[in-house]
Amino acid sequence: MRRRLWHFHGGLHLEGHKDLSMHEPVAAAPLPARIVLPLAQHIGAPAEPEVKVGEKVRKGQRIARATEYVSAPIHASTSGTVVAIEEQPVPHPSGLSAPCIVIEADGQDEWIERQPVADYENLDPSALRNVIREAGIVGLGGAGFPSFIKLNPGPDKVVDLLILNGAECEPYITCDAMLMQEHPRRIIDGLLIMRHALRAKRCIIAIEDNKKVAHTVLVNALQEHEAEFIEIVQVPTVYPTGGEKQLIKVLTGKEVPSNGLPIDIGMVCHNVATAAAVHDAIAEGTPLIERIVTVTGEALDRPRNLTVRIGTPFSLLLEAGQWRETDTDEVLMGGPMMGFAVPDLDVPVVKTTNCLLARPRSQPHRQPAMPCIRCGQCARVCPAQLLPQQLYWYAHARNFDRIQDYHLFDCIECGCCAYVCPSHIPLVQYYRFAKTEIWAQERQKQKADRARQRHEWHLERLERRKREEEERRRRKKELLKKSKAAGGDAAKKAEIEAALARVKAKKASRQAARANTENLTDAQKQAIAAVEARRQRLQKGGDSGDSQ
């Protein structure tokens, strides 16, 4: 039976370049001498270090814990010693540094004791989610959103459809395809666990129709299970089918509302690699410490897929792909459409690193931009049904109110518009610029609001202090008046005398306490008596001397 499929708006047929990295089976990447683990590899709050410099850690040990709900813990990806917790360059378009834990590998690769969950079907979904959370699993498709949150539909929501996204639509990237070819059982088992957590009614594994091998392998693997609720669907190869909203549209014909989530229409979408990671966490007790990375591009002599420990430097992987450094124009993290250039190649692989793409100098890819001719090509290919041209004008004019009226935040930055632009305008860059600029303005506004509040509190405090001072003065004056009325000078005198008496009594008691004249021997008593007598004599003599 062929399933009915729909189309999303726009999209592109791109040359895949996928064969390049699919000649070899997935191999393990070499163990680096130093592992660098950024504390923020996911969307949400950065993790908080739990180890100290100098501490020995074992492979799979949790070294940083999640601090908030939207956060994920970090685990050591090999055994060794923590040598630093400091700012290190991380893979980010800014090229900035961020806090990282640096581990010097001891080469033993010694595991902690792992605790698999024997019988997940009898486990409560929330306990299951907690295991997944503790394993540090985040969406491996690229966004890095903590997976346990997407496995929590909420109390009153029913999940009709759980989609495993194996579309992998971006050119050059093959890590999901290789995973599906080599580990179909891990994916299907992971899907079953996810289905249990979500209590989903039906499941679909979606694969683009250019991955024939992966499809056949998965279909065969599925036959071993009696799972008629799982369906494996081939979708047409159109970029960007792998986008969550686009894939849902293709499979169901439904559209996720603007600013909404798939769960709003009863669907949840996870990446196939995330499903495999969930399987590892439950069935083996293995946290997310490695992933498959595609190392590819025409500037490599041996493009391939590698199983890589999180924290391995990019340079080591490029070496494993026999990289021709002199021939390289730039290295991208991610694919050619959505990836970004990485200037520093010692940055580590993070949980969301799916591909390293080394582009050769011989392949020019950037041409000078020319004025927009209003051809409308960009609007024709936009999979989010936006008007890229209008967005471009408003970003260029820095009109950040109007650009939001044109739904800037529905843009998925797929790059279709810039790809087809005959004037070679870097459109996506404009949208990214506008988005971060709007966020910065919002942060500024929040800060201004807080400053206003604090200033108001400050003024209020000054006012209150002034009032209290006045009140104190007024009360003192009243007291004075009262005492005068009560007895005038006599009362005052009595008060002074009472105070003097108090002081005297205090003095006397202090002296009494100081005199340690009990339990004295006779000799001491005699010595004291002699001193006293001499003192009295002297005093008398002095008095008489004075009076003379």
Add this chain to the structure above:
Amino acid sequence: MLTAILVLTVLALLFGLLLGYASVRYKVEGDPIVDQIDAILPQTQCGQCGYPGCRPYAEAIAKGEAEINRCPPGGETVIVQLADLLGREPIPLDAERGEAKDTPTVVEIDENLCIGCTLCIQACPVDAILGAPKQMHTILKAECTGCNLCIPPCPVDCIRIVPVEEDISTWRWPEPKIDLEQPVDVAEETA
């Protein structure tokens, strides 16, 4: 004739009552335009405009006592927004009030030099300085507005201005720089 007068009188009374009721029922506390102006101002509370804080300046603008170009921390953005709101023409920043800042700044106390005099604490409009008499002071950088009001009272000059540090969460994509005015040399391109 009499009926007409009667009807009109009744109508006048009726509408009078209605208006009277509306003015009580829908009374607006304060001046909403001041709130709107205040929302645009950057809340630095630096007093460079000549008023003791952003709200007094907002009130002065609303009364028409002050021009809209006296806020250096807000710079051109604030002037344009105020001009939009008030239906006035944007004018250049009043140079007497100071220069617009390109990058946001905060202050920092050199804690080796601080003698704990508390003078800066009293000057801070947003209570962003922590300290006690004869104890070292420190700035809560997250709350500092960069007004620099704490710098003149410091007797040992231990406060300095530093730019706000940028990290990955606050980083912004640069605006793409493309020179559209430059004609493209087609001959060279194809060669």
